[in-house]
Amino acid sequence: MATALPLDLNRLTLAHPLPLDSGKVLEGVELAYETYGTLAADRGNAILIFHALTGDQFVARQHPVTGKPGWWERMVGPGLPIDTDRHFIICANIIGGCMGSTGPASPGPDGQPWGMRFPVITVRDMVRAQVALLDQLGIGTLHAVVGGSMGGMLALSLAANWPGRASRVLAIATTARHSAQNIAFHEVGRQAIMADPDWAGGDYYGGSGKGPEKGLSVARMAAHITYLSEAGLTEKFGRRLQDREAKSFGFDADFQVESYLRYQGISFTNRFDANSYLYITRAMDYFDLAEEHGGRLADAFQHVGDTRFCVISFDTDWLYPTAESRAVVHALNAVAAPVSFVELSAPFGHDSFLLDCPALDRVVKGFVG
Template sequence: MPNQVDSRPHDAASAAPAALPRGKGLTVTLGHDVPLRLDCGVDLGPFTLAYTTYGRLNADKSNAILVCHALTGDHYVADPHPVTGKPGWWHEVVGPGRIIDTDRYFVVCSNVIGSCMGSTGPKEIDPATGEPWGLRFPVITIGDMVQAQARLLDHLGIDTLFAVIGGSMGGMQVLEWVHAFPNRVFAAVPIATSYRHSAQNIAFNEVGRQAITADPDWCGGDYLKHDRRPERGLAVARMAAHITYLSEQALHRKFGRKLQNRAAITYGFEADFQVESYLRYQGSSFVDRFDANSYLYITRAMDYFDLAEEHGGRLADAFTDVKTRICLISFSSDWLFPTSESRAIVHALNAVAANVSFVEVQSDKGHDAFLLDEPEFHETLAGFLDGAAEHRGLPRRVEG
C-alpha cells in the first residue's frame, strides 16, 4: 500500500541522545558494538561519518531530509568547501527559503564511507596497522553507503525520513534507500541516475582508474606512506570524467573553438583553446580536494550498483515492498545517465503499482544540470516536495 510509512520507532532510535549536535563539520564514530557488515563480507567497525545538518528536527521527527552526494561530492551542501572555499555544491537548492527549505526541514548530509572528507575511507588510518588503509580498505558498495547512513539516522534518533534526495551517485543511494528501507522513507527523488551502471559508464570509470594507477606516484595505493600523491593521474581521471558531465551543446555554447587569450593558434601544445584550459583547470584543482584511492573506491561502488541483478534481473522485484512516493527527474541532454535509464525505473515502479511520477527536464546542460541553475528542474523538485510535505502534514515552518 503506497505512502504508508512505518511510524514505529526504530530500534536504535530510543538510544539517541536528547540534544544532538547540529551544524557543519560534525563527525560521529559508529559501529563500536555492532560493526557494519559490508557487502564484501568484511565487518567494518568502528567507522566514522562526517556530516552536516541544517535546520531543526521537529517534535515528531517527521521533517528530516537526507541529501545524498555524488561521486566527488561531500557533506558541504550549503556551506563553503573547506579546501576550495567555494559555495556548497547544492547551495542553490538547500538553505533558508530555498527549495529544500532549512526553515522547514531538518536536512542531513553525510560524506559517504570510502570518501575522503572525514568519513572512514582509504586515506584514513586503519586501526589494525596504524597506517592509512590504502588498498587494504575493503571495497564498498552503494548498499554499504546507505547502511552507514542508516546508522547515522539511528544515532540522530530519526526513524523515518520525510525525504531522501540526490543526483547521479546520490540518486543511486536514493534508489537503494527505497529498496533497502521501504518503511523508513516517505518520499524520494532520484535525479539524473540509473538503477545500474551501463557498460559505457563502467568504461569511463575504468579509464579514470587506469589513469590513477598508471601514475608512478600512486605507489600501489600506498602513496601516503611514501609522502607522494598521484596528482597527474587523478587530474587526467577528472578531466575525462568532466567531459561526461557536460553535454556537447553545453561545451559548444560555453567554449566552442574559442581561443584562450590569443589571436591565433600557436602551432604548439599549450592550451590554445579555452576548452583545453578549462579542462586542465578542472583536473589540477580537483587534486587539491580529492583523494585518488577514494576515487577508485567510489567509482567501483558505482560500477557494482545493479538493483536488477540482485533480483534475478527483474528490477520491479527490487521494489515489491515500496511504500515511498517517488519523483524521478532526468535531463534531456544528459548522456551519462540518459532519460532512458530513468524510464526503466519508472516502468519497474509502475509494475509494482508504486506512487511514482517522472519528469524529463528539457536542458542543454548535460548531466551536471542537477547542480546548476535550471529553473524547470527546481520547479519540479519544489512542486513534488511541497505536495509530499502536505501529505505528510508538515507546516510551512518548523514549530517552536
Template sequence: MATALASQLNTLDLASPLPLDSGKVLPNVRLAYETYGEMAADRGNVILIFHALTGDQFVAATHPITGKPGWWERMVGPGLPIDTSRYHVICANIIGGCMGSTGPADLAEDGAPYAMRFPVITIRDMVRAQVAMLDQLGIDRLHAVVGGSMGGMLALSFAANWPGRADRVLAIATTARHSAQNIAFHEVGRQAIMADPDWRGGDYYGGGGKGPEKGLSVARMAAHITYLSEAGLTEKFGRRLQDRDAKSFGFDADFQVESYLRHQGIAFTNRFDANSYLYITRAMDYFDLAEEAGGRLADAFAGASATRFCVISFDTDWLYPTAESRNIVHALNAVAAPVSFVELSAPFGHDSFLLDVPALDRVVKGFVG
C-alpha cells in the first residue's frame, strides 16, 4: 500500500495578469501546487500532472481537509510507475478551483469574493496559467505531462497549444471534446446547484451561510453515476439492502447504492466549492479541441508531430468511451505523431484511471519511465 509522501506545498503568484479565451484578463492569479521528488540540476526530469474535475494538487500527499490519501498514491511515489526517486512531479490546483489557486471564492480587486463575477474560463485557460507557472519556475521543457479525465483534456490542450514544451503526453480516460451527453449531465448538476436557494446567485461566501450544499450534493450524485460502469454498480451494490433485512416501504436509503450516493454527495460538500463546480464543468463543456483549430482535430496537433503521445481508454468507461480516444489517436496519426494507444479492460468504468488496474500501472511506467 502506498503511503502519503512528504511534499512541498507551494503557492506561486503569476507575475502578469492572465489573458483568457473569453477576451477578459484575470489579475492576481495565484497557483497552489504540490511537488514530489527532487528536480534535476538541468530541470530535465519534471513531470506535470493535471488533476480531474474534483481532484486537486494532493496527488500523493494526505488531503488537508479530508485526511484521506492522495488521489494517485498508487501511481506516484518512489519506485512507483511515476517514480519520484527519478522525477520531479508537479501538480497544481487549476484556476477556478478551490484548493488554493485563484477561483470564484477568492477576493476580486474590490475586496469582495468574485462569486459569479469570476470570468468563465476554458481548459486552455487552465493550462495557460500553468504554463506561466512553469515559465516563472524556469522550467522550459517537461519530461511529460500526464492527466486523466479532465486532466487528460488539459494534457491534450497543453500538447496542442504549447507543443514544444513536453516530450511526452499521456492522456487517460479522456476526450477531445465534450459530447451532448457529457454536457447534459453537467447541466443537470449546475441546475441542481442553482436551484438551491442557499446558492443565492453565487453570493454565499461569508455571512455564516452554508452555501448550496444540497444542490452540490445532488450534482455530485448525478456525476458519480457516470463515473461507474453499470456492471460495476451491479457488482458493487446490486439490489442489496443497506443495514436491513427487508425493504422499509419508505424513503430511507433502503438500497446500498442509495446510501453510497448520498454519502458521496454529502462528503463532497465538505471539500468543494459549488461555484468552482459550476465554472469547472462549464470549462469542460466548452472543451472542443477541434473547434479551437478550425474544426479538424488533426489540425490542433499540427505542431505536435514530434511529441510522443500515449492514449489510454477503459472498456467500461461510458463517460468518455474508447471511441473518443480513437478520435484523438486518428488525429495524431494524421499528423504522424508517434502515438501509443491501448484500451484496457477494467470493471470500474471511468473511475478505472484512479483504481487498482495493474495494466494501467505498467503502461504508465513504460511510457513515462
C-alpha cells in the first residue's frame, strides 16, 4: 500500500478548508465514497454508513484491491435490512484512511506525501469531513446514520455534535470512549509499526514501495485477537494443528490459530497503509465523547431532540463490552432521548457485527427499515 492507488475511485474535493480539533486546518480535502441505491426526489432517504478502523467505502461492492465482496454485503443491498431498493446509502472512506480519502499517503502542501507530517485527527474531524460531504451532495437530514465499532463512535459523534442531522442513529458494538485496555492494545500496534525499520519515520512512500509490512502485520495480529471471543477462537481453532499430524518442535505455525493470525497479518499489509493505521488508532484512542462535552456523557446528547437511537452490543464482545453500550444508553436516558437497546447473543466476539447474526439483521431492519 505504499504506492498510489491504481484505482478509478469515486472522489470529491471539499469546497472549504476543513478545520481540525487540533487547531490545524486541512486544505483541499478529498473524500472517496461509494453510493448504493437511488436518492429520492425529496432527498429524504439517505443513510450514511460509517466504516470501522480497517473498513472502507466498499460496503456492498467488490473491493477493488482485494477483489473480495463488500464488508457488509449481508446487510446492505436490495431487500436486505439496509435496503438499497428504498434507501440511498453513502459510505465514505474516512480522512486519515487509505482508500482514496485524504490521509498520510496523500500529497501534502509541498507535493510530497504527508507521512507523519499529516496532522493528528480526531473522530469528530472524520465526521466533520463527512458532514461537509453531505452538504456538497445536497443532503440535509439523513434518514439514518449507522456504524459499527469505530463507525459507531462516528455515529455517536455526529449525533452529539451535529444534532438533527440524522433522524435515526444506530450504534453497534461501540463505545463512547476508549478504555485504558483499548488504548493499550492500540499502543502495542503502533509500537510494532514504529519498531519496523522499514517504517522509516513514516517516509516509506515512493521508495521500494515496501513499507513496514512486518510491523503492520504484527499490529494487525494483536488487534485481531481482540476482535474475536475466547470461546469463538476455541470453537474455530482450539488446539488443532495446521496440516500436520504432530507438533513440529519448531517455530513454524504448528497450530491453526497461528497460521490464521499470520495470514490475517500478512494479507492486511496488501490493502492498508501503516501510517493510516497509526493515525486512525490515535483518533480512536483520543475519542471520549463525555470529555468533549465537559465531562458528562449526557451533556453530549442534550441537543439531540427527537432523534431516535438504537444501541446494540454483543455478549461476547470484550473489546467494547456491553457495559460501554449501557453507558451510552444511560446518558441518552438522562436527556430523555428515545433509545432502544439490545445486547445480542453471538459467539464471535466484537466481529459479530460483521458476521452471520440473524438477530442483528432483524434489529437493523426494524430500526432503519
